[in-house]
Amino acid sequence: MAKRRRTVGTGTSTRRRRRRRDFRVLRWLLLLVVLVVGAGVWFVWPYWRLAGSLATETETLPSRLYARALRLEAGMQIDPDALVRRLEGCGYRPAPRDGLLPGTYRALPRQVAISQRRFPSPRGWTGGGLLVIDLAGDRIERLHDGTETLRTALLEPYLLASWYGPELRDRVPVPLDEIPRDLVQAVLAAEDDGFFEHPGLSLSGIARALWTNLRGGTVRQGGSTLTQQLVKNRFLSAERTLERKLREALLALFVELRYEKREILRIYLDSIFWGKPGPVNLMGVGAAARAYFDKPAAELDLAEAALLAGIIRAPAELSPYRRPEAALARRNQILDRLVALRWVASERAEAAKAAPLGVRATGYGQNRAPFFAAAVAAEARRRYGIESLADAGLILLSTLDEVEQAAAAAAVETGVADLAGRVGERGAPLQAALVALDPLTGGARAWVGGRDFRASQFDRVSQMRRQAGSTFKPVVYAAAFAGEVATPATLIADEPLLLELAGRQWSPKNDDGEFLGWISARTAVERSRNLPTVRLALEVGLPPIVDLARRLGVASPLSPVPALALGAFELSPLELATVYSVFASGGVRPPVHTLDGVLDGRGQPLAGTALPPPERVLSPEAAYLVTSLLEGVVAHGTGQRARQLGLTDPVAGKTGTTNQKRDAWFAGFAPGKVALAWVGYDDNRPTPFSGAAGALPVWTGFMLRTRPPGGYGQIAPPAGVVRRTIDPASGGLALPLCPQVIDEFFLASRAPTLGCPLHGGPRWAGDRLGAPPPEAEEGQGEPESGRFRRWLRRLFGGAAAPPQG
The missing domain is CATH 1.10.3810.10 (Biosynthetic peptidoglycan transglycosylase-like)
Structure with missing residues (x-):
């Protein structure tokens, strides 16, 4: 019995030891499994999480700058060929025979049908669907979507530039x-x-x-x-x-x-x-x-x-x-x-x-208007608080017209290359700038700040300050007309003038060194005479001229000194173009800008500082009288080379040349368009070109390239301006004995009422600034040299060479 009990006890003990051992093994196995699983999770989890971030990882997008969307409306002039070129420039293609697909068009003799894509506008994304343009010659007869008539329609804008991050x-x-x-x-x-x-x-x-x-x-x-x-x-x-x-x-x-x-x-x-x-x-x-x-x-x-x-x-x-x-x-x-x-x-x-490969020309991603894009970035920072556009995913809707921009770039490239070829490129290259504005809205339509942005990023449109020369003279005449100090027919002495200024003498000269005697304000502007302009400025008062210049859009420093009348102070081309936009708009200064709106990544408009409303700074009558004088500059004055180059429309403009021809200017306008061109060297070296020889051809090239199908129209006079037929030698109403008569414009309150005193009218002083009554003899008071030249011209029937200004 005792032996049996030992056997049982030994077996129980063995089983217990086995169970304890099995439990230890199981525990270690569980621990090992936990460790293995934990290690696996520890190893795999980052990959699992990384894989999950695939769709949530945000890809950066560049900010994109678009030109303005062309607004169409019934009755407007349009060149059908230019319309097709504009569509193709945006990537539209001729439609296949089986129908219009998105991004295609069909051009017929009297109709252009477009299957539009969606595109950005200042109010968000728009477009899409069918747009049919019925044409009557070079005018839009009707806009419709195949069924319903449309009042207006927009065309997809060009992509001008993109702002990329460092990885491009x-x-x-x-x-x-x-x-x-x-x-x-x-x-x-x-x-x-x-x-x-x-x-x-x-x-x-x-x-x-x-x-x-x-x-x-x-x-x-x-x-x-x-x-x-x-x-x-x-x-x-x-x-x-x-x-x-x-x-x-x-x-x-x-x-x-x-x-x-x-x-x-x-x-x-x-x-x-x-x-x-x-x-x-x-x-x-x-x-x-x-x-x-x-x-x-x-x-x-x-x-x-x-x-x-x-x-x-x-x-x-x-x-x-x-x-x-x-x-x-x-x-x-x-x-x-x-x-x-x-x-x-x-x-x-x-x-x-x-099929051929069919790839487009290289150049994708390149900036079509680099100087303008830089100006847009500055305005985006100023109005919208956008510090950086790189990879910001924004859409910027600009005021630029891609057709006018291409024309401006071509005018600068060909015009300056021709000028540089005459003088040779020694040292820093001859430079140029051209800016075009819409005088009603102030939107910049073209902006070329130099010949090569890669070589120099200095924007000569907005950053450069140079003496304005004679392009500033219209401000003097605008002040005179606004203050009713003079009329276009007022006679002003083109004679030597000596002024005492702070103990020093100043004697301004004309460009040709000669004097024409008594000449009208119109002649003084058309022939860019310095002495009559200084005399008129002194009569008006220099502080009022400075004040008017400020209201016209000049922010650069000005001082009320006589040299102000001759453009001795430095302005930017953009400031000067703003001044001329006031004349073109009938006296209203528009808010000059480059941006019409900004959209965020979802296509929603961003809130920014609103543009100030247009402001009337000059009466319509005074603005028109200046315009009339500037039309004469192009018709038969210092700007008449524009006619020789093929621009025969009634455009208005003014040449400008600074001392030693360091700067050549031309500023001019037509209805709906103001443009200014400058030519010179960055280091202020003299050039051989006056404004008429240097800047005018560049300006004319731009205006010809952007000329509407029916030509540029003429700006009509406002109700407060009247036309009178006068003798320019006296400013009096023309009489039968007057040898030369012209039609002249006047403020209704300043129109002449008496006949010419030189040819049978009553003896009166005439419209002169500070002068004794004229004698009956024509040419009285004119210097000997001027009378001799006039005698030669009458004798041989020739015309004087066009003056330079």
């Missing part, structure tokens, strides 16, 4: 449902035809790539799926190591677990690198379609889709610009692959193979 990445987001099926299939055929079947890794693809590389003896093909490419580009480096491939595979599996296939495809197409055909890197199909074909991705055809799909593998080696033959061969290879996969009919593929 351009991206245009495109929803997947707007990407053509042909492009999706072409990309899958080129990169991953089993995309919708595999879980993120393709064993068959890896095996196929391995076999290809073994046969070639080098790494010629990768086995990466589209998902692997995506995670590599978004999260990993480009190094070729086993560790990187393992991380890539793990991330690809997690991405496939966390996202639907369509979402992965969308992110891929929206972010993959598509080459660098210009100054920027193309990220995504939206930017690629714009860069290579100048169209949205939604409008790509099969041949274009295959070309883009083929580029992905090696954007540099397969660039259609650098290696068009290789790009063409790769495109056709993709088309064959589409046929082999039975995704595209062979007939369509063969037709696509016959």
Whole structure:
């Protein structure tokens, strides 16, 4: 019995020891499992979380600057050919025979039909749908959408510039449902035809790539799926190591677990690198379609889709610009692959193979108006508080007209090249500036701040200050007319003048060193005479002239000294253009600006500082009298070379030349347009050009290039201005014996009522500033040299050479 009890006790003890041992083993196994699982989670979790950030990671977008959208309305003049060029400049194409597709147009002799895309405007995104323009010659007869008549319509604006971050990445987001099926299939055929079947890794693809590389003896093909490419580009480096491939595979599996296939495809197409055909890197199909074909991705055809799909593998080696033959061969290879996969009919593929590459001219991403873009950035900072536009994703709607901007750039390039060719380029190059404004709104329509922005970013339109010369003289005459001190017929002495100024003598001279005696205010302006202008300024008073200049838009320092009348103070071209916009608008100063609005990334308008309303600073009558004088400058004064260059319309303008011809100016206008040109050297060296010889041809070139189909109209006089026929030698009403008569404009309150005292009228002083009554003999009081020249002209019937100013 005792022996049996020992046996039982021993067995129980053994079982207990075994249970304790098993429990310890189990505990260690559980601990090991926990450690393994924890280590796995610790290792895998960052990848899982990183994969989840794929869709939430924000891609930066550049800020984009657009030209103004052209507003159309019934009755307005329009050149049908220019309209088509404008559409094609925005990437619109002739419509196929089977109908109008978005981004296409059909031009008929009396009609242009456009299938518009959506585009940004100051109030948000607009456009889309059909726009039909019925034409009657060079005028719009009717606007409609195929059924209903439209009062106005907008045309899509040009993209002028973009502000990129340091990586110079351009991206245009495109929803997947707007990407053509042909492009999706072409990309899958080129990169991953089993995309919708595999879980993120393709064993068959890896095996196929391995076999290809073994046969070639080098790494010629990768086995990466589209998902692997995506995670590599978004999260990993480009190094070729086993560790990187393992991380890539793990991330690809997690991405496939966390996202639907369509979402992965969308992110891929929206972010993959598509080459660098210009100054920027193309990220995504939206930017690629714009860069290579100048169209949205939604409008790509099969041949274009295959070309883009083929580029992905090696954007540099397969660039259609650098290696068009290789790009063409790769495109056709993709088309064959589409046929082999039975995704595209062979007939369509063969037709696509016959198409040319069709890529646009290089230059995508380049700034079309760099000086203007810099001015826009400054205004955005001032009015909207935007410190940096780089990768800010903003849309800036500007006032610039792309047609006028191109005309301004061409006028500066050709005009200054011709001038520089005459003098030779020694040292710093001859420079120029041209700015055009809408005198009613103050919007800048063209802005060229120099010959080459890459060589010099100094903006001569807004940053430069130079003496204005004779282009300032109209301010003196405007002050005289506003104060009723003079009329266009007032006679002023063109005779020597000696002034005592702060103990020093100042004796202004005319450009030709001669004196014409008594001449009218009109003649003084048309022939740019200095002495009559100084005399008139002294009669008006210098402080009122300074005050008027301020109200006209001059912010630069001015002093009430006699030299002010001759433009001795420095102004910017933009200030001077603002002054002339007041004359062109009938006395109203518009708020000069470059921005009409800014949209945020969602297309919503941003709130900013509103522009001040237009302000009346000069009476319409005084503004018109100045305009009339300036029309005479171009018709038969210092600006008559514009006529010789082909501009025969009744435009108005004024030349300006500073001492030693350091600055050549011309400022002028027509209804709805003010433009100013300057030519000179940055270092203030003398030039051989007067305003008429240097700046006027540049200005005329711009005005001719932007001339409307029916020509420039004439500004009509306001109700308070009357026309009278007078003898210019006296300013009195013309009589039968007067040898020369002209029609002249007057304020109704200052119109002459007496006949010419030189040819039978009553003896009166005439309209002269501080002069004794004239004698009956014509030319009395005129210097001997002036009377001799007049006698020679009458004797030989010749005309005096046009004066320079």
